[in-house]
Amino acid sequence: MTNQKKATSRRGALKTLAGAAAGAASLPLWARYAQAQSSEPIRIGFQQHSTGIGAAYGRWYGRTTEAAVKLINEGGGINGRKIEIIAEDDGTDPKRGAEVVEKFANQHGCDVGFGTLFSHVVIGSAPRAGELKLPYFVVSEGHHVASGMLNRYTLQPGITDVKSQVQAMAPYVSENLGKKVTMIFPDFAFGHDHRDFFSAAIADQGGEVLAQIAIPPSETSFTKYFPQIPRDTEVLYHVMVGPAVLTFVKELGEFFGDQGPEIFGFIDSLEAVDISSPGLEFLEGTYFWEGMPRYAQEDQSEHETFYREAVGVDENGASVSDPSDVSTYAHMFGCWETLHIIKAGMEEAGYAGPDDRAKLIEAVEAMGEMPESQAHPQGAKRFNGKTHQVFGHQHISRVEDGRLVKVHTTSIDDTMYPDEVDYTTQPL
Amino acid sequence: MEFGPHLILATLEGAVTAAVLALTAVGLSLVFGVMRVVNIAHGEFYMLGAVIAWYVAQMVGGHPALGFVAALVIAPLVVGALAAAADVTILKRIEYDPERTIVATIGLLYIIQQLTLMTYGPEARPVEAPFSGRIDLPWFEWFETLFGMTQPWGWSITSYKLFVIFAAGAVLCGVWAMMARTKIGLLMRATQADRDMALAFGIPVERVYALVFGIGAGLAALGAVLIVPIQQAHYLMGVEPLLLAFIVVIIGGLGSLPGTVLAALFIGLSDGIISVFFSPTLAKILATLLVGLVLVFRPQGLFGTRTA
Numbered sequence: 083m084t085n086q087k088k089a090t091s092r093r094g095a096l097k098t099l100a101g102a103a104a105g106a107a108s109l110p111l112w113a114r115y116a117q118a119q120s121s122e123p124i125r126i127g128f129q130q131h132s133t134g135i136g137a138a139y140g141r142w143y144g145r146t147t148e149a150a151v152k153l154i155n156e157g158g159g160i161n162g163r164k165i166e167i168i169a170e171d172d173g174t175d176p177k178r179g180a181e182v183v184e185k186f187a188n189q190h191g192c193d194v195g196f197g198t199l200f201s202h203v204v205i206g207s208a209p210r211a212g213e214l215k216l217p218y219f220v221v222s223e224g225h226h227v228a229s230g231m232l233n234r235y236t237l238q239p240g241i242t243d244v245k246s247q248v249q250a251m252a253p254y255v256s257e258n259l260g261k262k263v264t265m266i267f268p269d270f271a272f273g274h275d276h277r278d279f280f281s282a283a284i285a286d287q288g289g290e291v292l293a294q295i296a297i298p299p300s301e302t303s304f305t306k307y308f309p310q311i312p313r314d315t316e317v318l319y320h321v322m323v324g325p326a327v328l329t330f331v332k333e334l335g336e337f338f339g340d341q342g343p344e345i346f347g348f349i350d351s352l353e354a355v356d357i358s359s360p361g362l363e364f365l366e367g368t369y370f371w372e373g374m375p376r377y378a379q380e381d382q383s384e385h386e387t388f389y390r391e392a393v394g395v396d397e398n399g400a401s402v403s404d405p406s407d408v409s410t411y412a413h414m415f416g417c418w419e420t421l422h423i424i425k426a427g428m429e430e431a432g433y434a435g436p437d438d439r440a441k442l443i444e445a446v447e448a449m450g451e452m453p454e455s456q457a458h459p460q461g462a463k464r465f466n467g468k469t470h471q472v473f474g475h476q477h478i479s480r481v482e483d484g485r486l487v488k489v490h491t492t493s494i495d496d497t498m499y500p501d502e503v504d505y506t507t508q509p510l
Numbered sequence: 511m512e513f514g515p516h517l518i519l520a521t522l523e524g525a526v527t528a529a530v531l532a533l534t535a536v537g538l539s540l541v542f543g544v545m546r547v548v549n550i551a552h553g554e555f556y557m558l559g560a561v562i563a564w565y566v567a568q569m570v571g572g573h574p575a576l577g578f579v580a581a582l583v584i585a586p587l588v589v590g591a592l593a594a595a596a597d598v599t600i601l602k603r604i605e606y607d608p609e610r611t612i613v614a615t616i617g618l619l620y621i622i623q624q625l626t627l628m629t630y631g632p633e634a635r636p637v638e639a640p641f642s643g644r645i646d647l648p649w650f651e652w653f654e655t656l657f658g659m660t661q662p663w664g665w666s667i668t669s670y671k672l673f674v675i676f677a678a679g680a681v682l683c684g685v686w687a688m689m690a691r692t693k694i695g696l697l698m699r700a701t702q703a704d705r706d707m708a709l710a711f712g713i714p715v716e717r718v719y720a721l722v723f724g725i726g727a728g729l730a731a732l733g734a735v736l737i738v739p740i741q742q743a744h745y746l747m748g749v750e751p752l753l754l755a756f757i758v759v760i761i762g763g764l765g766s767l768p769g770t771v772l773a774a775l776f777i778g779l780s781d782g783i784i785s786v787f788f789s790p791t792l793a794k795i796l797a798t799l800l801v802g803l804v805l806v807f808r809p810q811g812l813f814g815t816r817t818a
Contacts (some may be wrong), residue, residue, distance in 0.1 A: 134746075137632030298790070302741045302750070306523050306785040308664055309516050325634030325744045336644055337664040360638055 093132075123166035124159070124425065124433075127186030127195045127205065127216075129224070134174030135299055135324040136200045138354035141422035143221070144169065146414040149393045150421040161427045161433065168192060176206025183207045187214040193436060194424060197221055199416055200323075201271040208232040215510075216508075217439050217446075219424060221416035223247070225275045228471035230503025234510060235439075237446055240420030241413065246497035250476045251346075251371055252283035254490055259344040259369065260316025261289035266307070267321050269296035276321050276348070296417050298322045300392065308337045317439040321348035326477075328355045335364035345369070349376070349479075349486075350449055353410040358484045365481045369489075372477045373412040374460045378487045389459035415460040422457035423449070433440060440510040447506055464494050468504040487496045515647075515665045523554060523780020526671050526740070530733040531680030532774035534751050535758040536685060536767060537729030542763025544702045544722045547601060547611045551618035552730055553752025555593055558745035559585045559731025560637075561630050567637045575640035578739065585735045586728035593727030594720040601723070602716060603624065619748075626745040639739035643669040674736045681732060682771060687783050689767065696721060730755075764816025767805065773812065 128147055131140035151165045159165060168190045172179040179198065185472045186192040190208035190418045194217040198204050201224030208226075212233030220227065220238050225245040227238040255263070263284055267273035273296065281291045297304065302322070311318065322330045331351055345368040357365065376399030378390065393414070394402045401407040423446060431438055431445035447467035463474040473494050479486035538552045558806035562585040567577030596618060604610040644667045689695040700708045701718045709715050730751070734743075741747070758777050762769030777797055804811060 133627060133632040141633075190519050301790070302747070303527070304781060306520065308788065311520060311664075325746075328634070328636055330742050335667065335780060336668055339644055339646060339666060342664075354633075359636065361642065433630075 089231060113329075121163075122206060123164045124428070125166050125168055125190060125192040126421070127182075127190060127192035128167050128169040129172050129182050129186075129195060130169045130197060130198045130201070131174040131199060131203070132169075132171035132419075136174035136203075137325070139199050139403065140174070140411065142354070142410040142414045143199060143417050145409075146393050146417040147197060147421065150418040153392060154421065154425055160428045165275075165421075165425075167320050172198070172203055172207075174200050174203060179203040179207035180210040183210045183216065183218065187211075187216045187411050189195045191436075192216070193433070193439070194219060194442070196424065197418060197423065199223075199413065201226060201275070204236075205231070205271055211235050215439060217442055219420050221413070221420055222272075222408075222415070224272050225279065226271065228466075228502060230469075230505075232470075234443060234470075234505045234508040237443070239423045239446060239449065239465050239470075239472045241416030241472065242474050242476070242497060243471055244272065245279040245499060246471075246473055246505040247371060247373075247476055248276060249283045249499060250492040250496040251478065252287050252289075252476055253496075254345050254492075255317060255319070256287035256289040258345055261287070262295045262314055263289060263291050263313040263356045264295065264343075265291055265319045266295045266297065266311075268299040268323050270299055272323070272358050273299075273321065280319065295396060295494075297302050297322065297330075302326045302329065304330045304333045305337060308334070311343075315343045317346055318342070319346050320351050321492040322351040327351050327353070328359060331355070331365070332359075332361040335361055338364065340364070347371070349373075352466040353399065353412060354408050356406065356408050357481065357486065366484070368481055370481070370486060371412075372488075374415050374487045375479055375486060376409070376411040376486070377478055377479075379488050382458070383454065383461075385454060385456050385459040387414065388456060393418070419458050419463070420459065421483065423452075423490040426457070433469050462494065464498075468506055469501050470505050512685055517783070518647075519665060519667075520783040520786035521779060522667050522671070522782075524779035524787065525675050526778075527781055528775045528778020529675045530737045531751070531754055531758060531778045532682060532771050533678050533733035534730045534769045535738070535755040535762070535774050536682065537726035537733075538755045539759045539762070539765060539770040540685075540698075540729070541723055541726035542759065543767070544698050545601075545606060545719050546608065547606060547723070548573055548608070548615070549723075549726065550612060550615040550752070551596075551622060552615075552726070552755060553748030553750075554619050554622040554626075555589050555727035555748075556591070556730040556734045556751045557626065557743075557745065557748035559734030560590050560738040560741075560747060561737045561745070562588055562731070563738050564630075564635050564637050573640075573753075574638035578637065578640040581637070581735050581738075582732070589731035590724035590728030594724035597720045597723040598716075602719070606719070623745060623748070630743075630745060632745060634742040634744040636742045637738045639670045640669075641673075642739070645669055645672070664797040670739060674740070676737055678733070679727070685729070686767065694718075694721070739771040754797075757797050760801050760811060761804050763811025766811065766813040769811055769813025791794060 128145055147167060151167055155164050170182045170185060172182045183195055186195045195211055198217040199222050201222055204220045204222045204224060205226055206217055210326045212235045215235060218236045220236060221241050223241055225243045226232055227236055228243055249500045262436055263374060265277060267276045277294050284291060292315055293310060295307055295310050297307055305391045349370045395409050396402050397407050399411045421469050427442050427446040431441040433442050449465045451453035452458050452463040461475045464474045476492045476497060477488050477492060478490040480489045534556055538549060541547055541549050563581035566584050568580040570577040572581045600614050601611055604614055644666050697713050697718050700713055701715055705715060758773045759770055762773030781793045
């Protein structure tokens, strides 16, 4: 083998120069818009869980986003400018999440970032968004926004957080199902929110949590965890995420058979899973929290009917083109509503380009009551500009004849709690 | 839960893990024993088995048992053929050089994983079990003065899980019979003992290699077909079995089939029992610690023979 070192030659240097010139000539198209910003589309960076443990959510967050953008663009876009979605897969991974946020800000020239669901990805990405001063609209449910852990550039205006959800559930659980609760939850930030806030909320109702069983979100077999459920448990509270949720629920049924305690779950344990799957018959008569009822209810509003059709979801909560492709209906409305809030905020702020990002944040912070409408098909909401968190109605459904039937809806006041942070005091 | 039923439940759960683990690890061990190839892509052959099982079950339709039986035959054959092709086109070209085969199989791992992601997608999909009755197990104990039967909560297993344990046992017996009683087994053992001598005696070593690589991958695929009605087919499901299979093979002794089976039983059962009584994380920690201890004090594994 020869071991010659390549010396820099005059010819080589000329070649490099020629290459650089050719590269400059083919500069990307966006450079041409530099002088004509008003004709340029608004770029929304969509941090999508296309792969990894959040893939089922990523698929449906994608479809909902597409439908909302189509609607907004048909109605004239934002300030006359069309929305362009730039989707990047983050692999449901916090490290890649932060890299995706950087790409949005530095490479794609996005106006805002949007759409993240899994709480560990939000927590991994939000600090970078804050440093880059990129408004970051998450659709995550985690309490990390309102807890004050993040920054002024991170907002959650389209979906309620776990703390308010479980606080609103606790009275119903303790009055109707029982006071001795065992909790099963995924062992990461989102599950810890459930553990901490539900334990506190049920204690306020005079109940108690007997055992807390944490399961790694990448776990694939679950029976081995169930013997830890104490025998005097009256209510089993479950919430699970990840690709193995169907296995989780099935094994729960195999474990209890026809005995066992009352069961109250967060629909997360069954998002994107058909309730009529074999092995899930035991769910009949059990209760679920739902952010938005998967099955079309009798009192469904005209706005929700419109939303369902626009996204392409049938009355059983599955895709109209494939009834076995069940949606993540209880969560994905958050994308639709958040995009409408970005539109409203940008129009209020007279947003013209990245220089107006601070104005956009202030405009969203100034939002308060949001009435039920086509932009808010899940229902009325109340946004808290100080904590950057929205509050809204929650639903409890019961499985009857293999369908989820809504049995209780909480008020917005049931979900409120005292502020833990005031982001508006942080500099922009 | 009371200690007695609790322990037996943990043992049964552990036995299911051990059964599938044994199939996967025996495949890995066979490949290493005969070919001296450390197959990093082994977990991906496992995953492919599950994914193909899903496709087959979708195509066959009808009663779930039909699709399952078809998958049980087709998936290991397809995966085995793929692996044999990979052996002929890749491993043979790099002359089974130990370092280069590791790099090549790492490449294979990513190619298989990403191709599955691009075609099958990121979803976890279920394959319906051919049968899955819940068997309530009775528990006998003394109540005050009389001996009676109770049925504690959760004290049950499904008929399908029992089937997995027995099916894996049957396949392992088959592998043993093949190695010990057939001509092809003899050729494999001869190749394992001394490659050059086998070649000198006219054994078609290259064809034996392709066959062994195919059988190894096929065993992993078979394990996956058995487990997929319990878990679900997912493009990342090969990662954990690969790790566990390596743990088992290192403890049992690389290339030793009885050692591999015993180590799989030990790791599977201890995983089940420690998971139930303590935590699943602790089970993984202890297994990894055991690997470290084996490597320090008995590098050839508990049943391995020391090679120069």
